Amino acid sequence: MTEKTVTELENSILEIEHRIEDLENASLKDNCDRSVEIKYLREKHERLQEKLCSKLTPYDIVKIARHPLRPLTADYVNMMIDDFVELHGDKRFGDDKAIICGLGRIGQERLLVIGQQKGKSTKERIACNFGMPNPEGYRKALQKMKLAEKFHLPIVTLIDTPGANPDIGAEERGQAYAIAENIYEMCRLKTPIINIVIGEGGSGGALGIGIGDKFAILEYAYYSVISPEGCAAILWKNSENAPEASESLRLTAKDLLKFGVVDEIISEPLGAAHKSPKAMANTLKSYILKYLEEIKSTPIDILIENRYNKYRNIGKYLEC
Amino acid sequence: MVFFRKKKDMPDGLWTRCDGCKGMVYKKIVEERMYVCPECNYHFRVFSRDRLKLLLDENSFEEMWDNMVPCDPLNFKDRITYPERVAAEQQKTGLKEAAIVGKGKINGKELMIGITDSSFIMGSMGAVVGEKIARAAEKACELQLPLIIISGSGGGARMQEGVFSLMQMAKTSAAIARFREAGGLYISILTDPSLGGVMASFASLADIMIAEPKALIGFAGPRVIQETIRRSLPKGFQTAEFLLEHGFLDMIVHRQDMKEELSRLIDYLQQTKNVPCEVQV
Ligand SMILES: [Zn+2]
Numbered sequence: 050m051t052e053k054t055v056t057e058l059e060n061s062i063l064e065i066e067h068r069i070e071d072l073e074n075a076s077l078k079d080n081c082d083r084s085v086e087i088k089y090l091r092e093k094h095e096r097l098q099e100k101l102c103s104k105l106t107p108y109d110i111v112k113i114a115r116h117p118l119r120p121l122t123a124d125y126v127n128m129m130i131d132d133f134v135e136l137h138g139d140k141r142f143g144d145d146k147a148i149i150c151g152l153g154r155i156g157q158e159r160l161l162v163i164g165q166q167k168g169k170s171t172k173e174r175i176a177c178n179f180g181m182p183n184p185e186g187y188r189k190a191l192q193k194m195k196l197a198e199k200f201h202l203p204i205v206t207l208i209d210t211p212g213a214n215p216d217i218g219a220e221e222r223g224q225a226y227a228i229a230e231n232i233y234e235m236c237r238l239k240t241p242i243i244n245i246v247i248g249e250g251g252s253g254g255a256l257g258i259g260i261g262d263k264f265a266i267l268e269y270a271y272y273s274v275i276s277p278e279g280c281a282a283i284l285w286k287n288s289e290n291a292p293e294a295s296e297s298l299r300l301t302a303k304d305l306l307k308f309g310v311v312d313e314i315i316s317e318p319l320g321a322a323h324k325s326p327k328a329m330a331n332t333l334k335s336y337i338l339k340y341l342e343e344i345k346s347t348p349i350d351i352l353i354e355n356r357y358n359k360y361r362n363i364g365k366y367l368e369c
Numbered sequence: 370m371v372f373f374r375k376k377k378d379m380p381d382g383l384w385t386r387c388d389g390c391k392g393m394v395y396k397k398i399v400e401e402r403m404y405v406c407p408e409c410n411y412h413f414r415v416f417s418r419d420r421l422k423l424l425l426d427e428n429s430f431e432e433m434w435d436n437m438v439p440c441d442p443l444n445f446k447d448r449i450t451y452p453e454r455v456a457a458e459q460q461k462t463g464l465k466e467a468a469i470v471g472k473g474k475i476n477g478k479e480l481m482i483g484i485t486d487s488s489f490i491m492g493s494m495g496a497v498v499g500e501k502i503a504r505a506a507e508k509a510c511e512l513q514l515p516l517i518i519i520s521g522s523g524g525g526a527r528m529q530e531g532v533f534s535l536m537q538m539a540k541t542s543a544a545i546a547r548f549r550e551a552g553g554l555y556i557s558i559l560t561d562p563s564l565g566g567v568m569a570s571f572a573s574l575a576d577i578m579i580a581e582p583k584a585l586i587g588f589a590g591p592r593v594i595q596e597t598i599r600r601s602l603p604k605g606f607q608t609a610e611f612l613l614e615h616g617f618l619d620m621i622v623h624r625q626d627m628k629e630e631l632s633r634l635i636d637y638l639q640q641t642k643n644v645p646c647e648v649q650v
Pocket of ligand 1 (some may be wrong): 387388389390391392406407408409410411
């Protein structure tokens with residue numbers, strides 16, 4: 050038997066899912082027992098899922114990170130956060146829907162949540178500018194972070210952006226300045242910060258809410274200095290070389306863990322987060338609680354010193 | 370001033386084309402004018418070592434950490450490998466990396482200075498550039514000197530160093546933050562072009578923001594923006610003048626006035642020395 054490609058595997062998996070659904074519906078109607086067949090299909094489904102995950106190339110992972118059904122910041126807020134109070138506006142220019150900010154609780158812990166939001170429906174996606182923040186989005190985030198600092202709330206940021214918005218208005222309002230200022234301020238913000246890449250970690254646009262004390266990444270998220278397509282367009286002179294660029298850039302969770310850039314990989318449910326968003330949200334919640342527990346016991350001065358050293362020491366070079 | 374225009378019978382080698390007015394101008398005059406077009410005041414891109422010579426007091430520059438060279442943490446390969454690309458750029462420019470840092474003097478005033486050169490892999494920031502900028506900020510802090518960084522970077526991030534390159538934005542910003550918090554004076558000079566990760570980190574985090582006339586400055590490159598919005602960009606978009614108008618610069622300074630302006634600013638702002646940095650454990 051020839052090896053199946055990722056797309057073929059995906060199709061077989063979908064086919065099995067449909068057959069299971071059909072069998073279940075049929076059983077509901079005529080009360081016949083089809084459990085043996087369903088069980089067999091479920092096992093096959095699981096095997097294929099495992100096989101699929103083991104075969105993924107870096108570019109497949111990029112595609113999973115961009116999957117239209119992948120849970121987004123707003124989904125995690127709904128599933129994880131109790132009593133969420135959204136806070137809008139940068140008090141300077143506008144309210145950027147590509148970044149969601151708000152206060153909430155996870156268990157007994159009060160916190161500030163900040164996350165990039167891509168939107169699901171076409172209308173939402175346009176309103177959120179596909180998760181590409183404008184300067185006012187970064188300034189909104191910074192303003193809420195200062196609030197969290199003042200009232201001693203820890204901050205959790207959920208990173209999911211293809212990059213900061215590259216357009217005329219964003220440049221007119223100082224996109225580079227806004228991102229730089231966030232990085233600068235987050236390096237010294239006197240409250241614990243947890244950063245988690247939940248989907249796309251697109252370069253400077255991700256870093257604009259991406260500085261902190263704990264850095265985790267979901268199993269099929271990615272984090273990169275440039276989009277694979279952008280990199281391919283520059284170095285291969287053709288954006289169709291994105292799969293090769295994805296290999297070269299070492300942008301997967303495994304690579305980042307190996308490099309010591311992320312502290313931990315958060316496993317996704319079988320078949321990735323979009324297959325069981327609830328299970329994903331529960332896992333994510335437990336990790337956030339664990340990190341909050343770990344960070345809370347560290348005095349803030351030491352936390353900031355450690356944060357500084359983490360960034361100060363990153364990067365390899367030779368002195369000869 | 371037709372005087373500087375090339376006439377048909379003049380030999381080619383002595384002339385250079387100006388990107389500003391598109392005319393042929395006499396090389397020697399351009400050089401004498403600090404690489405500024407005598408016809409239209411266009412500021413030519415200047416090689417980093419020449420720029421340091423133009424700006425600093427004669428023989429005052431002491432280069433630091435000049436033995437740093439990049440590694441290849443990703444084993445990066447596009448059409449050629451990263452080490453091959455680095456070697457070719459070193460050969461082409463005579464530089465080891467895109468940044469030069471050290472100590473120098475302006476009108477007798479000591480300072481730390483750093484410069485990124487857009488002729489070396491677009492002046493992009495990898496671990497060497499990041500480390501040199503961070504060390505320059507720390508040294509300025511320790512010696513209680515003003516810090517001047519001249520940016521020229523068309524690429525921003527060094528793609529071939531992947532996520533390590535991205536993290537240099539954090540490293541340089543963190544180091545600049547400590548320096549400024551300790552009372553240090555940091556002046557950033559933006560030259561053509563200053564874009565991407567360099568602009569979204571240390572280059573825009575200064576006490577005083579200066580740019581050279583007409584320099585291209587921004588986050589996203591104009592081509593990327595044009596491809597995204599699918600229409601042509603307004604005239605003068607992302608120039609130094611555009612940034613000044615939108616409130617993102619303190620001043621635009623002509624290259625021939627740069628030394629005197631810096632000297633004046635330092636006199637105003639550095640009358641008392643920095644509070645020494647606390648050694649943090
Ligand atoms: Zn000219």
